[in-house]
Amino acid sequence: MTAIASGLDAAGCRDLPVLRERGQREVFCGLTGIVWLHRRMQDAFFLVVGSRTCAHLIQSAAGVMIFAEPRFGTAILEEKDLAGLADANEELDRVVHELLARRPDIRTLFLVGSCPSEVIKLDLARAAQRLAGQHAPVRILNYSGSGIETTFTQGEDACLATMVPTCPPPTTEAAQLLIVGTIADIVEDQFTRLFETMGLRDVAFFPPRRSTALPAIGPNTKVLLAQPFLGDTLRALEARGATLLPAPFPLGVAGTTAWFEAAAQAFDIAPDRVADALAAPAARARKALERQRTELAGKRIFFFPDSQLEIPLARFLAEECGMVPLEVGTPYLHKEILAAELPRLAGIQLSEGQDVELQLDRCRALAPDLTVCGLGLANPLESEGFATKWSIELVFSPIHGFEQAADLAELFARPLRRRMRLAV
Numbered sequence: 059m060t061a062i063a064s065g066l067d068a069a070g071c072r073d074l075p076v077l078r079e080r081g082q083r084e085v086f087c088g089l090t091g092i093v094w095l096h097r098r099m100q101d102a103f104f105l106v107v108g109s110r111t112c113a114h115l116i117q118s119a120a121g122v123m124i125f126a127e128p129r130f131g132t133a134i135l136e137e138k139d140l141a142g143l144a145d146a147n148e149e150l151d152r153v154v155h156e157l158l159a160r161r162p163d164i165r166t167l168f169l170v171g172s173c174p175s176e177v178i179k180l181d182l183a184r185a186a187q188r189l190a191g192q193h194a195p196v197r198i199l200n201y202s203g204s205g206i207e208t209t210f211t212q213g214e215d216a217c218l219a220t221m222v223p224t225c226p227p228p229t230t231e232a233a234q235l236l237i238v239g240t241i242a243d244i245v246e247d248q249f250t251r252l253f254e255t256m257g258l259r260d261v262a263f264f265p266p267r268r269s270t271a272l273p274a275i276g277p278n279t280k281v282l283l284a285q286p287f288l289g290d291t292l293r294a295l296e297a298r299g300a301t302l303l304p305a306p307f308p309l310g311v312a313g314t315t316a317w318f319e320a321a322a323q324a325f326d327i328a329p330d331r332v333a334d335a336l337a338a339p340a341a342r343a344r345k346a347l348e349r350q351r352t353e354l355a356g357k358r359i360f361f362f363p364d365s366q367l368e369i370p371l372a373r374f375l376a377e378e379c380g381m382v383p384l385e386v387g388t389p390y391l392h393k394e395i396l397a398a399e400l401p402r403l404a405g406i407q408l409s410e411g412q413d414v415e416l417q418l419d420r421c422r423a424l425a426p427d428l429t430v431c432g433l434g435l436a437n438p439l440e441s442e443g444f445a446t447k448w449s450i451e452l453v454f455s456p457i458h459g460f461e462q463a464a465d466l467a468e469l470f471a472r473p474l475r476r477r478m479r480l481a482v
């Protein structure tokens with residue numbers, strides 16, 4: 059079913075309707091989030107309770123680690139479990155017991171649900187509670203990474219949302235800035251230095267590098283999102299009294315500048331001090347972007363809905379690289395989270411949800427220079443002569459902040475260059 063809805067009527071900030079589609083979708087499941095979450099929280103283990111398909115997906119997405127002990131695994135539900143012939147809870151308890159006995163370095167164990175565990179209605183919340191009682195002080199939490207009606211970045215959202223209730227209450231009345239969403243460690247270090255230069259020292263990052271170093275959350279917590287796909291996490295934080303600072307996302311020079319300015323304004327930092335702190339890295343980033351801008355300017359780009367990063371990416375590519383977005387598809391259009399982004403895409407066709415065949419028809423008719431899509435669509439489109447960019451790569455790569463702006467643009471310039479070489 060396809061419906062044309064009335065777009066951003068309440069905001070009144072756009073002059074094109076949002077195309078809302080519900081039909082067949084081509085997206086990865088939330089298990090994919092384990093790839094970047096396990097790199098971020100180095101003392102956590104992600105135990106997928108799923109099938110051999112789930113195990114293959116996560117192994118091929120994360121690559122095989124040869125020298126290090128992996129920090130993710132799959133408790134495989136066999137056919138007898140799926141048929142209800144075995145007590146899957148007993149099996150799970152045994153696997154967890156063996157794992158924790160062998161790996162005393164694990165501080166938090168996530169039981170990650172999948173399509174099969176949901177189909178047989180295995181209650182992982184209850185399992186996590188039961189096992190936490192047996193294995194304290196290891197924290198045992200659960201969330202769903204199932205691909206039923208979800209998209210791949212929702213795995214991180216579900217993981218963070220389940221962690222929020224375990225965060226302690228604040229011990230002081232002082233306001234604290236909380237950056238929410240996984241970013242690369244190198245980006246966290248850069249952001250911390252810039253916040254310090256601006257005079258903001260009490261900044262916490264969530265998820266933290268150590269899963270037990272949880273930030274305090276309460277009414278004085280001001281949340282600045284680093285990723286746009288964290289609707290459930292935001293709701294959980296707001297339920298604890300935290301408030302969202304509206305800002306564009308820190309992608310590109312303009313987005314990063316506005317993101318820091320939003321934090322500074324909330325903490326009454328003088329605008330001069332902010333401008334001084336940001337001037338040099340912003341100038342460096344603008345200079346570094348020049349080469350890619352020359353290659354990308356005027357190129358037409360089409361986004362299939364996948365990562366939920368599409369809207370801030372399209373804003374960056376249009377404003378700072380001169381690209382022409384033809385259609386910007388996103389799995390979900392979260393108006394509150396994207397409030398500072400959407401007015402900057404005025405006049406550009408947005409779509410929410412997917413009916414993949416209809417969207418492929420639109421894409422073919424528009425013949426973009428570059429198409430951003432999931433892996434399932436990339437190969438067929440490449441074989442039809444379209445240059446494509448895998449959206450999943452944008453979540454696996456450090457793309458936030460000033461120092462990464464040119465690298466982000468490069469991720470879009472490279473497939474265009476490759477296509478030109480093939481065409482010669």
Ligand code: SF4
Pocket residue numbers: 087088089108109111112113115171172173174203204205206
């Ligand atoms: S969770 Fe579902 S979609 Fe994901 S790999 Fe397992 S079966 Fe496939």
